[in-house]
Amino acid sequence: MGTEMRILHLCLSCFYIDDAGYQENHLVRQHVADGHEVLVIASTEIFDGKGGLGYAEPGSYIGSDGAKVIRIPYVGWLPHKIGRKLRIHAGVYQLIEAFGPEAILFHGCAGNEIATAARYAAAHPDVLLYADSHEDLNNSARSFVSKNLLHRMFYRSRLRTALPQIRKLLCINVEAMDFMAGLYGVPRDQLEFFPLGGHVLEGPDIAERRAKTRSQFDLQEDAFVFLQSGKMTSRKKLADSLDAFARLEGAHLRFWVAGLLTDETKTDLSAKIEADPRVSFLGWKSPDELNDLLCAADAYLQPGTQSVTMQNALCCGCPVIIDDVPGHRPYVSAGASLVHDPSSLLNAMQEALTWDQTGKRATALRFAKEQLDYKKLAKRPLEA
Template identity: 30%
Template sequence: MRVLHISMACNAYVDGWNYQENCIPKYHFLDGHLVGMVTVQDTVDEATGAYCLDERLDYIDDNGVRIYRLPRIVMQGVAFTKKLRVFRGLYAVINNFAPDLIFIHGIQFLDIHHVIRYVKRNSVRVIIDSHEDYYNSARSWFSRWIVHGILWRWCAKRIEPFAEVIWGTLPIRCDFMVDVYGMPQEKVKLLVMGAEDEKVKAALSSESRSEKRAELGIDEDSFVIVTAGKLNEGKACVINLMQAVNQFSDANIRLVFAGSVVPKLHKAFNQQLSEHVIDAGWQNSEELYRLMGIADLIVFPGSHSVLWEQAIALGKPCVFRRFEGMSHLDLGGNCLFIEDTSTESLVETIKELYFNQEKHASMKSVAVEKGMQRFSYQRISRESIAPNL
């Protein structure tokens, strides 16, 4: 089958990252489909973290997916027109690719009318997914009622009649599609994010575990807690987690942090580094899988990221901060949700899982038996284009 993915609603598309728009096309290709991705020129310089443009317009990525990057059409001197997401050449790419199925990653771009024009003229399946929710979108009155309530709702309403299914990647994102864009409840379904199967397998090998622990100076008997992400003011509770672990000075517990730290928090962060709290620095995708692979417990006391689902896919017991619309993470006892992320509360949570080996083992059992299959991107990618199976 000829499958064309369209991701024009993103701020940037970076080859090789672990986002859904990277992983689902990859596994569609591995399943034998002819796969293309139409996306923006905007990308990220991984050395500096700065946004930049990828000047390549048509190439094959490392996963075998053909990438088409389209230039934006922006009125000179009118900055907001960039946010309207109008591009040069979208209809031509779709028409030349001649897809059997169009998979739209986000409907928030005015050029969606080119997709509609093509679909009206050709026999082609359409599937949509959405990543918008009340935590990352519609946070001001203007955004909620004008940008999403009028502009993007109009785009959603126009494409909806042609869509087989509208996937939300979190339960709260399913609600957003219904409540904000007026999508029919019967078409909106949950498609979870996940982890790349081969990276999970490699990360869980005994060789990888031993090498990664040795690299960090951690012995095989240590109880390892891992947390990761960008440490900013919104995730300052990670400092509380560091303080909590440092209170277990007599226990063989190690906390490993992987990610970046904003300058404002450098001092507080560095003050908590110790024999028990280790800074692994920024890790690329493969190394982050390997790092989480050595964990006995993974704790995310801040806001949601794709790492939450990856942690479960690795078969790890997890502790997550409680947010509305995250019920899909609990598969029957693999994780704990906490509301209080103070140092004192985190100390009690760690005690509960470090000293109660039976509970920890039970959580791990559920994560291994259910999480590794539920959050497998190979499984997710197949479900994404066969919603009724």
């Protein structure tokens, strides 16, 4: 194989969202930037802009990450609700065959088409087939039906069929590795840690973005900014963050909320946001706009469920305060503060106000360069 390859990203067990900053976006974007011929085959599932599920029209186009995207529907011979759960799509093998990939990265292990990708790899032994896993008990198999019917019976059987053809199963955290080994029975030696990453910004770029963004918000030199972002379900624990912030005194303090408020949380969170003039709700931001905010912020908060924005924060040199779960323990080396309840969250936010900002930001950025750079991570699925 030459240095330029035909790379196929299969996003049929997960969302592929244009103008987003998820792992799939970063890897596709990096593969395009590296000069490869890249194709994304994705489901029609997208976000509707209100935090819910929507559907795009089937078809092909050049996506925001620079690659051709082909969106395909679920099979017509099953009721839509069942096809969506089993993730069975029409014509996948034929599309793979027409592209003739040299490397395939299948995103998400829970679905039917991983077996289709493996069937192609079996017929073409030189093809590199990798799969990644974001699934763990925090986000998957949370009900009896989901765990025992979907995951243990259907998804597991499809993955087990595919395993002989998969070079490695790339897991984003320790919990995902445990989930794959425990519920799916994947041998530990076939699992590999593959963290969510980001595009690491250089010091001068960070400084320029920080100055520009803080000026836009008319912040004084001593302003200290907390930032939390994402689709704000109750499990993101934004309410805990806002409650803790309300107990911090100081007109120089700011709290920025970027993202979406879901129907279940909107009333309560809106009241908390409006109650404190130091808090600003900024709405949904593009990845580049979010990077500007991360460069300008002094601490990124993630006391609830995991999000790739935490890694993006480190790539912008922004220190983080995050939930104390096994998957976050490696980030202590990045200077992360771990919290496990509202009291420890408050303590961490109070302590943040006394940080050596220069040292903290340098530690975060150094860790990102060593561990999280997608320029390095994107090469892994291309290795035999």
